[in-house]
Amino acid sequence: xxxxxxxxxxxxxxxxxxxxxxxxxxxxxxxxxxxxxxxxxxxxxxxxxxxxxxxxxxxxxxxxxxxxxxxxxxxxxxxxxxxxxxxxxxxxxxxxxxxxxxxxxxxxxxxxxxxxxxxxxxxxxxxxxxxxxxxxxxxxxxxxxxxxxxxxxxxxxxxxxxxxxxxxxxxxxxxxxxxxxxxxxxxxxxxxxxxxxxxxxxxxxxxxxxxxxxxxxxxxxxxxxxxxxxxxxxxxxxxxxxxxxxxxxxxxxxxxxxxxxxxxxxxxxxxxxxxxxxxxxxxxxxxxxxxxxxxxxxxxxxxxxxxxxxxxxxxxxxxxxxxxxxxxxxxxxxxxxxxxxxxxxxxxxxxxxxxxxxxxxxxxxxxxxxxxxxxxxxxxxxxxxxxxxxxxxxxxxxxxxxxxxxxxxxxxxxxxxxxxxxxxxxxxxxxxxxxxxxxxxxxxxxxxxxxxxxxxxxxxxxxxxxxxxxxxxxxxxxxxxxxxxxxxxxxxxxxxxxxxxxxxxxxxxxxxxxxxxxxxxxxxxxxxxxxxxxxxxxxxxxxxxxxxxxxxxxxxxxxxxxxxxx
Numbered sequence: 127x128x129x130x131x132x133x134x135x136x137x138x139x140x141x142x143x144x145x146x147x148x149x150x151x152x153x154x155x156x157x158x159x160x161x162x163x164x165x166x167x168x169x170x171x172x173x174x175x176x177x178x179x180x181x182x183x184x185x186x187x188x189x190x191x192x193x194x195x196x197x198x199x200x201x202x203x204x205x206x207x208x209x210x211x212x213x214x215x216x217x218x219x220x221x222x223x224x225x226x227x228x229x230x231x232x233x234x235x236x237x238x239x240x241x242x243x244x245x246x247x248x249x250x251x252x253x254x255x256x257x258x259x260x261x262x263x264x265x266x267x268x269x270x271x272x273x274x275x276x277x278x279x280x281x282x283x284x285x286x287x288x289x290x291x292x293x294x295x296x297x298x299x300x301x302x303x304x305x306x307x308x309x310x311x312x313x314x315x316x317x318x319x320x321x322x323x324x325x326x327x328x329x330x331x332x333x334x335x336x337x338x339x340x341x342x343x344x345x346x347x348x349x350x351x352x353x354x355x356x357x358x359x360x361x362x363x364x365x366x367x368x369x370x371x372x373x374x375x376x377x378x379x380x381x382x383x384x385x386x387x388x389x390x391x392x393x394x395x396x397x398x399x400x401x402x403x404x405x406x407x408x409x410x411x412x413x414x415x416x417x418x419x420x421x422x423x424x425x426x427x428x429x430x431x432x433x434x435x436x437x438x439x440x441x442x443x444x445x446x447x448x449x450x451x452x453x454x455x456x457x458x459x460x461x462x463x464x465x466x467x468x469x470x471x472x473x474x475x476x477x478x479x480x481x482x483x484x485x486x487x488x489x490x491x492x493x494x495x496x497x498x499x500x501x502x503x504x505x506x507x508x509x510x511x512x513x514x515x516x517x518x519x520x521x522x523x524x525x526x527x528x529x530x531x532x533x534x535x536x537x538x539x540x541x542x543x544x545x546x547x548x549x550x551x552x553x554x555x556x557x558x559x560x561x562x563x564x565x566x567x568x569x570x571x572x573x574x575x576x577x578x579x580x581x582x583x584x585x586x587x588x589x590x591x592x593x594x595x596x597x598x599x600x601x602x603x604x605x606x607x608x609x610x611x612x613x614x615x616x617x618x619x620x621x622x623x624x625x626x627x628x629x630x631x632x633x634x635x636x637x638x639x640x641x642x643x644x645x646x647x648x649x650x651x652x653x654x655x656x657x658x659x660x661x662x663x664x665x666x667x668x669x670x671x672x673x674x675x676x677x678x679x680x681x682x683x684x685x686x687x688x689x690x691x692x
Contacts, residue, residue, distance in 0.1 A: 129206050129218055135159050135169055136178060137199045148193040152183070155193075178202065240669040240687040247687040248422040249669065256402045256427055260389060262332075263339045264379040264604070266570035268589055269425075271378045272679040276407060276423075277319075278381035278391035279414075281310050281329070281360065282372045284592035286681065290633075291372035291593075294415075295329065295382065295392065296360070305367030305631065310360045310375075317412035318384050319396035330354050331385040341604045345374055348628070367629040369636065373596040394418050394683045403427050407682070419671065419686035462662045463674050467590040468510055468655040469544060471583060472611045475652070478531050479582050484651035486528040487583075492519065496554055497657055500546050507543060510655035513644055514594055520649045530560040537577055538585035539567040547585065547656065571605075578610040585656070591676045595637045598644065599624060611652060 138158050142148065156166040170181040170193075183191040210218040241248050258270055265271050283294040293299075296310035316324035333352055336342045348368040355361040362371065374380060384390040389397050395407035395418065405425040409418040471491070473484040491497065497509040512518050536551065538544045545566065552562040562583075567575045572586065584607065590597045602608060602624060609617050620643070627639045647653040661678040671684040 129210065132169075132172075133199065133203055133206065135161075136173060136202065139169075139173075139179070139193065140195055140199055145195045145198060147195075149190045150193060151188055151190050153188070242687065242690045246421040247419070248424065249420055249682075249685060249687070250424045250426055253425045253427050257400075257405055257425065259400075260397070262336055262342075262379075262383060262388065264341050264571075266573075268677050268679065271589070271591065272675075272677050273405075273407075274378045274381055275393070276395045276682050277389070277393045277397050278383055279393050280375050280377075280381045281312075282376040284373075284376050286675070289593045289676075291376045294376070295324070299372065305369065305629065306364045308362040308364070308371055309355070310362070312358045312360060313414055314358055316392055316414055317410075318387075318392055319390045319410055320384075320387070321412070324392060326354050326357055326360060328385050329382055330360060332382045333360075335385065336380060336382075342379060344604050345377075345379070345600060347603075348625075366625065367631075369631050369633075370596055370599060370628050373593055374600070376592070377597075377600065378591065395423060416683060418683045420682065423682050462660070464508060465590070465659040465661055465678060466514060466594045466676060467588055468513070468658050469507075469541075469547070469585065469587050470653060470655050471585050472607060472653050473651055474582055474584070474611050475613075475650075476582065478534060481650055482525070482528050483530055485522050486525040486530060488651045488654045489522055489525050490554070490558075491551070491654070491656070494554070496550055497547075500543065500550060500657075505660055507657040507659055509657050513648065513653075513655050514598070517641055517644060519654060520645075530555065530558055531582075532559065533561045533563070534582040535563045535565065535580050536583040536585065537565045537567060537575070537581040539572065539575070539587070540570045541587055543657075544585050544587070572607050572610075575606075578606075581610070584611065589677070594676075595640055599627070599640055602643070 139155065142158070152163045152166060155170070156163045159166055159169065161169075170179070173179050174181055178195070178197050180194040180196065181191060182194075183189075206218075241250065253269070257273070258265070258267060260270060260274055260277065265274060279294050281294060281296045282291040282299075284290065285292045295312060295316060297313050299308055299310045301308050312324075312326050312329065318324055330352060337346055337349070348364050348366050348371075350363045350365050353361045353363065364371075368374075381391070381393075389400070391397075392410070392414070394410055394413045394415070396410050397405075398408050399406035404427065407423040409421050411417075471488070473479060473487065475481055475484060479487075492509075492511075500507065510519070534555070536548055538548050548564050548566075552564060555562045565577050565580065567577070569575070570587065572578065572584075578584070586607065588598075588601060602620060608620065612620060623643060627636055627643070630636045630639065644653070659678070661674055663672055663674055663680055665672050669685065669687065671686045672680045673684060675681055
């Protein structure tokens with residue numbers, strides 16, 4: 127705040143002449159700066175010593191001196207910000223940058239990308255929206271899900287190469303012959319981010335807290351109880367075998383925070399600052415796996431203004447660019463891919479929409495040019511022909527004569543591309559004599575949506591990270607969408623099918639059975655994928671080790687910066 131006060135006082139001196147020389151009295155300067163004459167003399171002396179201005183006083187009370195300026199306030203602001211960043215004073219930078227979002231973004235751009243600050247390798251990422259608080263359980267945003275994986279650890283994790291679960295806080299686990307007992311052996315050299323040693327009882331306590339969350343309770347519905355059977359062993363006793371258990375414990379919703387401090391974890395990075403404008407992570411010196419090569423990661427948040435009032439999270443930035451303005455000419459895509467996650471349409475069968483009409487609607491969407499002509503940013507989406515690779519959507523014939531209902535209601539949530547899709551679908555159906563009412567749920571998930579019961583059609587976004595087949599099983603178990611799309615008997619049958627599927631110890635058998643579940647949902651037009659996203663990360667040559675991960679981000683533990691030139 128002291129730097130900002132000095133800058134504000136300097137601007138008050140500068141403004142009347144816009145930087146041209148001034149002939150003024152000390153009293154006039156004191157009035158301008160809302161302070162005493164004695165204090166303004168101190169300000170002038172300090173500013174002159176800093177090389178900002180020259181003050182030539184005239185002897186005698188009330189005499190006019192000459193004030194000449196040597197630096198503009200905006201140049202001074204930039205220099206102060208750079209000095210504050212060099213010293214690691216991020217909050218001082220935010221106080222100095224009290225500007226509108228667009229101006230703030232322009233001012234911060236020179237400090238983005240990879241920087242060495244006080245011999246500390248730091249990566250600064252400009253971000254378009256405020257991040258939602260990190261909490262236990264499922265999180266709606268890709269950025270928040272990714273951050274959770276950097277800050278917290280689970281008993282297991284997904285191997286980055288095979289996407290299968292492997293040891294994390296637990297170095298390995300054993301499964302009884304009947305599949306009803308799982309022993310997870312906890313590493314003996316674990317530390318929380320605050321420096322305290324991890325106790326197995328703390329992990330047990332946090333797991334019990336997670337099971338109280340409705341979605342996590344559904345996820346672990348087969349768990350009878352969890353015990354600490356040894357100071358370094360956690361044992362899960364099950365009602366029925368669940369060979370997805372190691373997957374469930376590796377998913378981001380099951381990551382373990384300190385039971386008394388919900389933002390303290392054991393992951394490769396610790397959270398040191400979380401404000402609406404800035405989020406800062408610093409590497410965890412006692413991390414139990416491979417240590418990060420970067421010391422700090424910062425999200426500098428400069429929200430953009432949007433023409434349509436679709437909420438603060440209405441963009442879906444699947445294309446990340448890291449770099450400073452002078453580096454933009456050298457920025458190039460370093461990692462690209464098509465998301466396995468997809469935007470989807472779910473259809474509720476009822477008197478309003480028969481199975482044949484549902485198939486007619488799905489066929490209309492996929493066989494027309496509707497998906498190819500969506501007015502979204504170039505090269506952002508690609509229409510789906512498969513739910514997952516090899517899980518093709520069905521092809522039906524002879525549906526052209528099926529008449530659509532006269533009226534239907536569509537409820538949809540973010541991302542913003544679904545707003546465009548909803549409008550295109552409304553116009554397409556209107557030409558066929560069907561009036562489509564649109565209801566927008568301003569969120570990234572169905573949680574808290576009060577109007578699902580009104581829907582004939584629902585559109586949403588299914589994020590998929592690691593282990594895509596397991597992620598889809600988790601979706602059917604935990605998402606509040608399915609009890610509204612399916613009638614009660616069908617939903618109960620679906621859950622029973624998932625229970626039967628999870629007891630199969632062979633992974634390939636579980637995958638094949640799950641594929642049949644989704645093939646059935648697609649064949650009766652309950653579910654159809656619409657489009658995937660083009661993930662892309664671009665970076666200048668000075669940022670290395672950037673590799674796209676399944677969530678469209680990159681592993682912070684792998685990124686590194688070359689030493690600065692001498």
